[in-house]
Amino acid sequence: MAERDNLSGQKFLGVTLLNAGITVLEIFGGLFSGSLALLSDAVHNLGDTFSIAIGYFAHRISQRSEDDRNTFGYGRAQILAALLNAMLLLVVSAFLVIEAVRRLRHPETIQGDIMLVVAVVGAIANLLSAWLLHRGSKHNLNMKATYLHLLSDTLSSFGVIIGGLLIQWYNVTMVDPIITIIVAVYIAVESWPIIRHTITILMQGAPTMDYEAIKTDLLKIDGVTNVHHIHVWMIDENRIMFSAHVNMRDMKLSEAEVIYHRIERVLAAKYGICHVTIQAEDVRGKDEGLILNEKLTDKL
Template sequence: MGGQHNHKVSGKNLFITIILNIIITVAQIIGGIFSGSLALLSDALHNFSDVLALVIAYGANRLSLRPNNKNKTFGYKRAEILATLFNSSVLIGIGVFLIIESFHKFYNPEIVNSIWVIGLGILSIVLNTVSVILVKDDAHENMNIRAAYLHLLTDVMTAVAVVVGGLLMYYFQLYWVDPIVSLIIAIYLIWASIGLVKESGAILMQFTPKGMDIHKITEIIISVPQITNVHHIHLWQLNDHSIHLEAHLDFNENLSIQESNSILDMLENSLEKTFEISHTTFQCEYNRCDNKDIIKS
């Protein structure tokens, strides 16, 4: 079995971003009510989803660190993947809701107090930018944190859109801009979340990890002189970094366990180096009559 890539997520940074987003959410809800701005309330709802996303991300990250035991041999390694799927799915739902509300308000425009919109939009830009900086490094290594990071990054962009909309309403009384900004936020939310839903869903369904070529893997395996065939391959991803491979290997010699172990050690090191496969389970066979399909149907 090969090694794993480990990256410790900073719990302190996540906690700070949770506090910052609670401040933004409360301020925008109050401002949205007093100003009558759907865009501001939309952004508040988006920020509230961020609070939930960050809390779930934090909890899932802590949960994933719990040790394995006899009842949970993989531990809670997929807690973060479940959190990713949940968070991104919630964003899509919020996006659909905002689209419906945007069309409703577009046909029934209301006067908006744009000073609230501009001021709270700027507050959101500042605090969310700080949040993005805090979790940026962790987002590169962790899908769960990347989902939360995506929430925060879209917040910065949507807050900019809110401020631009506020300025147009303040100087030109273009109140129809408010639902348009809300619609743009909603469409972007849906577009940005679909990729994470697909990625986390693929891991949970145990699909072949993206970018992995089974044929190239089999070429490396059968390049070993003592191995004539590889079949019954299963290749899946446990979490962000742990890739598992299992397969049956046909040997052309009736080797001892010690001899086969030395070959497997060499093979595992090669697969880890080339494909970053962190866990392998090989069934060694000699003159066995079984199905030889690479993927058993």
Template sequence: MSEQAHPPHDHAHHEHGAGCDHEHGHAPPVDADNQRRVFWAMLVTGGFMAVEVAGGLISGSLALLADAGHMLTDTASLALAWFAFKLGRKPADNARSYGYQRFQVLAAFVNGATLLAIVGWIAVEAVGRLLNPQPVMGATMMAVAVLGLVVNLVAFRLLHGGDQHNLNLRGAALHVMGDLLGSVAAIAAGVVILTTGWTPIDPLLSLLVAGLILRSAWMLVRQSGHILLEGTPSHLDIEEIKRELPAAVPAISDVHHVHAWSLTAERPLVTLHANVRTGADHSRVLQAIKTHLSERFAVEHSTVQLEPGPCADDTREDGCRDANKP
């Protein structure tokens, strides 16, 4: 994880304005509620994990064992998500000028990658079971799966009530949702086995569950990876910002060196340079730019460099140029 949350450009005279949020290290208040929800979901999931592992081993059900293995990783994943929220609430310091909130995104990436690995494991095991069928104790499988469904519903309800824009919480909820689907699949497989004796339904439903969580897991990895790579937030268009700001704030003639990234999925950040026309009130121009970024693009923190003349970066000997241009 980068210690610097934006590209290292030499913006020599940043102006933030009176309304600017300088508290980079303060986590949003909603994170306290998210942290509490993840903690209780972790306890519920971890407490049932041992029961499901034992049930899967006794019954010989792959669907139940797959769900149990998933719950094992879920307990660790929920613990990681809880720790990420706890760490994210620490204030900024000299080593982490933006605080520790980005760790939530890293936790979401790890959780997503773990889900992808679980999907792969389930697929391999399911194919093996289809090629070499094994006996399954449908009654034991059903009993443990029903109890697991109740536990997963409780955990999912806890997490679903939190902030769904938070990638860390979404990663935790996705793990639990996978467990919930696994319990449903195990119940369905148990019904089929008890009524027909057809055991291939167990690995087939396991493959179905793996397919259902694959897309969501990939989306989580892609979105969190995009943030970790300082990618432009999906709702922001840099070229649109360059076009709109001079029209919305007539006192500026040009906007350049625009960079946009996210501290977390909920906190987009922008830096930019703006050429100011002669005689304009810099304080009012600055406030107008920030107001437009906030109201039009939902950017609550921006770093703006006002320039009365040519861009200082473009005239430096090192040939610094706008990174947005090819």
């Protein structure tokens, strides 16, 4: 496992350096050629470089064990990194669209040959980066997400290549800001779901679940007479936490532990819940709602 993590780290480092290099090349290429599409692709690659680096370091932080400062561990380091990266991409997309609209109103001279050469090199670099992570993407979700993102970067580079060819052959400079707007909108569309999901997690939002079905399944366990005050929330995109008050018939603590294990197995197998906290009760709260303050909310 440690060897696999080390290999993943080496690949992440290689991809980060490769993306940083091509970003610098595209920035200079965009400035010298006057191509906004090339600069937008450079910004996209720059965002990817930071995303890969931040994602890797966040992954390393998330591997730390729970301690007295973070009793749930450090898994949300990756969520914070994802939120930061996605928000930065939205801001960048807005600036790119504003600049592209200005270019449409006031066209500028573009050196299509420089734009084309740099775009081809960028596409090759993105393909190489994707190839470096391809094998790891089969067994690592973090690498898989990065791999798929790099494939989208490759498509963006091919869009710039098409723009460079049109400018080189037909001198259609208008295609440059149009491609920029398409790339910027694509980045924004790709970033927004990430922002929504990360905010939901940070707000301790619950994944979509059928709580009545959960209650029905738990009531099938011998010894359980009622379930109320359910709380479900996500620590990160993979770990779901669950707590509930469970009414049981009067029994020994050793007998209650058997029921605890059965509850944990049902919740893990059927609902993917990884951590369960149960407060056992006899009759207390038996008439209360499934969700805390559910009756009070209904009255209001």
